[in-house]
Amino acid sequence: xxxYDEIDQQLVExxxxxxxxQTRRFLANELTEDEFRVLRLQNGLYVQRHAPMLRVAIPYGxxxxxxxxxxxxxxxxxxxxxxxxxxxxNMQFNWPRLETVPEILGxxxxxxxxxxxxxxxxxxxxxTDHFAGIAPDELVxxxxxxxxxxxxxxxxxxxxxxxxxxxxxVSGAVVDRAAVGVxxxxxxxxxxxxxxxxxxxxxxxxxxxxxxxxxVKPFVAWYDLLTYLQAALRVYNLHxxxxxxxxxxxxxxxxxxxxxxxxxxxxxxxxxIRGGPDTITxxxxxxxxxxxxxxxxxxxxxRPEVHAVHATAHPLFxxxxxxxxxxxxxxxxxxxxxxxxxxxxxxxxxxADQMDYVADLADEYGFGExxxxxxxxxxxxxxxxxxxxxxxxxxxxxxLATPNIGMLTNIIACPGGDFCALANAVSIPVAEAIQxxxxxxxxxxxxxxxxxxxxGCINSCGHHHVGHIGILGVDKAGxxxxxxxxxGRQSGAGGTPEGGAAIGKxxxxxxAREHVPIVVERLVETYLSTRDSDAERFIDVxxxxxxxxxxxxxxxxxxxNPKKAAGAAHA
Numbered sequence: 001x002x003x004y005d006e007i008d009q010q011l012v013e014x015x016x017x018x019x020x021x022q023t024r025r026f027l028a029n030e031l032t033e034d035e036f037r038v039l040r041l042q043n044g045l046y047v048q049r050h051a052p053m054l055r056v057a058i059p060y061g062x063x064x065x066x067x068x069x070x071x072x073x074x075x076x077x078x079x080x081x082x083x084x085x086x087x088x089x090n091m092q093f094n095w096p097r098l099e100t101v102p103e104i105l106g107x108x109x110x111x112x113x114x115x116x117x118x119x120x121x122x123x124x125x126x127x128t129d130h131f132a133g134i135a136p137d138e139l140v141x142x143x144x145x146x147x148x149x150x151x152x153x154x155x156x157x158x159x160x161x162x163x164x165x166x167x168x169x170v171s172g173a174v175v176d177r178a179a180v181g182v183x184x185x186x187x188x189x190x191x192x193x194x195x196x197x198x199x200x201x202x203x204x205x206x207x208x209x210x211x212x213x214x215x216v217k218p219f220v221a222w223y224d225l226l227t228y229l230q231a232a233l234r235v236y237n238l239h240x241x242x243x244x245x246x247x248x249x250x251x252x253x254x255x256x257x258x259x260x261x262x263x264x265x266x267x268x269x270x271x272x273i274r275g276g277p278d279t280i281t282x283x284x285x286x287x288x289x290x291x292x293x294x295x296x297x298x299x300x301x302x303r304p305e306v307h308a309v310h311a312t313a314h315p316l317f318x319x320x321x322x323x324x325x326x327x328x329x330x331x332x333x334x335x336x337x338x339x340x341x342x343x344x345x346x347x348x349x350x351x352a353d354q355m356d357y358v359a360d361l362a363d364e365y366g367f368g369e370x371x372x373x374x375x376x377x378x379x380x381x382x383x384x385x386x387x388x389x390x391x392x393x394x395x396x397x398x399x400l401a402t403p404n405i406g407m408l409t410n411i412i413a414c415p416g417g418d419f420c421a422l423a424n425a426v427s428i429p430v431a432e433a434i435q436x437x438x439x440x441x442x443x444x445x446x447x448x449x450x451x452x453x454x455x456g457c458i459n460s461c462g463h464h465h466v467g468h469i470g471i472l473g474v475d476k477a478g479x480x481x482x483x484x485x486x487x488g489r490q491s492g493a494g495g496t497p498e499g500g501a502a503i504g505k506x507x508x509x510x511x512a513r514e515h516v517p518i519v520v521e522r523l524v525e526t527y528l529s530t531r532d533s534d535a536e537r538f539i540d541v542x543x544x545x546x547x548x549x550x551x552x553x554x555x556x557x558x559x560x561n562p563k564k565a566a567g568a569a570h571a
Contacts, residue, residue, distance in 0.1 A: 020102035044115030055118040060146035061089030061372040065359040072355035089372040123153035129177040130373035142172030163240030164248035179490035181501030203254030206460035214259040226278040231270035295367040300332020319403040338378040339402040343435040348376030416456030423456030425473025425480035437517040481510040
């Protein structure tokens with residue numbers, strides 16, 4: 001866990017005092033709405049459909065148990081007793097009162113937390129693999145590199161007012177679990193001639209114009225990383241569109257210039273600053289690393305048979321072992337996903353009581369550290385293998401042990417029209433309806449690995465573009481309809497280190513809300529009837545056959561396509 005130094009703490013406390021005065025002046029009508037907007041956005045405060053929404057930064061998704069307890073306290077005192085984990089590993093409170101937000105920020109500062117740069121046209125929260133620091137296949141620990149980027153980018157004067165928001169992801173492992181291909185800049189650790197560095201993907205993103213990033217630089221040595229990032233952002237800052245917010249993202253600039261021309265301009269900028277003050281020294285790398293606390297692991301021996309009796313007696317435990325328990329770099333330890341995807345619960349929502357409970361579990365079964373995944377779940381990072389059964393019992397008692405990680409019902413969804421003023425349609429009720437239709441665990445396990453993502457609007461906060469099945473809420477004459485895509489993925493098949501993210505393809509006309517679960521069922525039926533073996537995943541079949549057989553089966557359904565059914569009956 002990263003521990004603030006005096007400068008870190010002073011910065012967040014000064015920010016709290018500054019925003020408290022700005023809020024006071026706004027409430028006293030000394031600042032206009034337009035003047036206050038840019039100030040509140042710099043502190044993570046939005047105006048949503050029903051109330052303000054405060055987005056709290058969880059840098060690179062890492063949480064201490066004391067911080068989770070503070071979030072629980074805030075949820076009880078200032079909100080409605082719950083919070084929502086977003087796909088960018090942050091926490092959102094949907095019901096705070098504007099006048100209390102400075103108090104909330106003050107509470108966050110007491111546990112080394114803040115809301116700085118969680119919104120606005122700046123470098124947002126840098127994200128990474130939710131198994132960062134514990135994954136067996138890591139080349140580097142991405143937590144250290146994310147912290148280096150955080151310190152460099154926070155309140156950076158040159159990049160405080162970019163043409164549009166900017167998102168960076170870092171993968172330190174051989175397998176990309178950070179979706180680097182669909183970020184403004186994606187970094188993948190690599191080794192070249194015995195030296196550690198990063199592949200640099202630029203120009204990825206979802207939203208209105210989904211694009212997979214381009215490999216702009218195959219290798220940047222670790223010590224040159226910040227100067228190269230500065231050069232890449234400088235070209236964007238100089239030439240990015242500011243006259244049209246829909247064309248303002250770096251992905252549009254890279255597309256319009258062409259990747260070669262953009263890369264040449266970055267190289268020219270880099271030539272002037274490479275080796276300059278932002279060059280990372282070994283001393284600086286060591287300084288950042290020493291600000292982290294690292295667990296003192298015991299010497300343990302993993303015995304796979306230790307849970308055999310419990311697994312036989314408790315089939316749900318056996319399934320949970322299969323889906324929610326993950327490898328760890330230290331023998332005898334595992335990582336455990338705490339599922340926030342029980343049927344009937346909005347994906348990513350967690351109550352204040354559950355926050356306190358999970359914080360206690362992190363202390364009891366680990367070293368007081370957690371991770372937030374971009375799949376909107378929590379990770380207990382360091383669990384002894386021999387304590388898994390008792391941990392499962394504890395989680396099950398709080399409805400936090402749903403054995404569906406990697407499965408269809410582990411749905412990623414934005415808050416949608418229930419909260420967001422930008423949404424065209426609701427997301428949460430659609431997710432619940434799909435979960436109810438696929439509640440049978442035997443059927444769910446037969447289907448196997450399948451990512452389903454839902455967004456309530458084209459901004460793609462639910463990352464529907466990279467779902468194996470993606471669902472997008474659209475407005476048709478004032479009514480909610482849903483467009484379906486197939487074949488998206490956040491990284492290459494099997495997580496190839498070369499990248500391989502893909503944007504899903506639209507299968508055809510949109511569907512009424514009540515028909516969406518039926519559409520998903522027809523898509524699954526097509527997969528099950530055409531797969532070569534149980535080992536062939538849904539995404540593999542889509543890539544092998546294309547979307548045509550899936551589309552045909554959906555639109556041949558008389559319920560989903562009554563016009564076609566009527567035409568056939570007439571003929």
